[in-house]
Amino acid sequence: MRVQVQEHAFDPGSELGGFHAGRTDAGALVSFSGIVRSDDQAPIALLEIEHYPGMTEKAIRGIATEAVERWQLMDCLVIHRFGRLKPGDHIMMVATLAKHRAEAFEAAEFLMDYLKSRAPFWKREHSASGKLWVASRDKDEATMERWVRQEAGEADCG
Amino acid sequence: MKQVNVKYFAWVRERIGKSSERVETNAETVRQLVVELGEREPRYELAFSDLASLRVAVNHVLADFDSRLENGAEIAFFPPMTGG
Numbered sequence A: 001m002r003v004q005v006q007e008h009a010f011d012p013g014s015e016l017g018g019f020h021a022g023r024t025d026a027g028a029l030v031s032f033s034g035i036v037r038s039d040d041q042a043p044i045a046l047l048e049i050e051h052y053p054g055m056t057e058k059a060i061r062g063i064a065t066e067a068v069e070r071w072q073l074m075d076c077l078v079i080h081r082f083g084r085l086k087p088g089d090h091i092m093m094v095a096t097l098a099k100h101r102a103e104a105f106e107a108a109e110f111l112m113d114y115l116k117s118r119a120p121f122w123k124r125e126h127s128a129s130g131k132l133w134v135a136s137r138d139k140d141e142a143t144m145e146r147w148v149r150q151e152a153g154e155a156d157c158g
Numbered sequence B: 001m002k003q004v005n006v007k008y009f010a011w012v013r014e015r016i017g018k019s020s021e022r023v024e025t026n027a028e029t030v031r032q033l034v035v036e037l038g039e040r041e042p043r044y045e046l047a048f049s050d051l052a053s054l055r056v057a058v059n060h061v062l063a064d065f066d067s068r069l070e071n072g073a074e075i076a077f078f079p080p081m082t083g084g
Helices: A012-017 A056-070 A101-117 A138-157 B010-016 B030-040 B042-047
Strands: A002-006 A028-035 A044-051 A075-081 A083-085 A090-098 A121-127 A130-133 B002-008 B020-025 B055-058 B061-063 B074-078
Touching: A002 A056, A012 A028, A012 A090, A028 A101, A056 A075, A056 A101, A075 A101, A090 A101, A101 A138, B002 B010, B002 B030, B010 B042, B010 B074, B020 B030, B030 B042, B030 B074
Parallel strands: A002 A075, B002 B074
Antiparallel strands: A028 A090, A044 A083, A044 A121, A075 A090, A121 A130, B002 B020, B055 B061, B055 B074
16 A cells, blocks of 8 residues: 655556556556646636645545455555646545456545545645635535445445 | 634634634633624624534534533634545
């Protein structure tokens, strides 16, 4: 398991290169990378990401450990940047390695949902009209709740 | 009297005008601390005016406003997170 919270850029291709090296028991590798998006109608000059040093890495490490246990992952990678990014830059990536694809996909989605609404990052867009904190979407927090409910449901059945 | 380390992030930090401070308080819970700070100065009151739009972490773990306040704790206030 590898968790990196960093200011400098990364290359998802080379990060994935050695991800499953030396393993022959894994049948599925899922990866997702988020990219800074600009809008042609309202272009942004840069995206500033603030985070909570001291909490961020600990929180992500905790959730990655949970993902590994819950989906029996063979490995998992999370990289998230902070600082000033330009449109087209990679903001973050997750990768999961599992025996089968269902577990790898589901665990990657779980990690993505978590990073969206529970990891202490805050985005601010800089554009011609000034600086604006990006508002959270209710949908993102609600999406995370489905994982909690699912877990509670499983406990009820047990 | 207990002492807690309080941190602010994103627009909460901007409204209050600082990123962290040591606070002496008699508050038993995070919610009481919010009320105490709000009574100090209008900028705190403004930053804390809508608790539904705020999140809190106690000792680096997401918590709720009824969490107990322990001496030496690190309490952080911030808007809903927007990572990913």
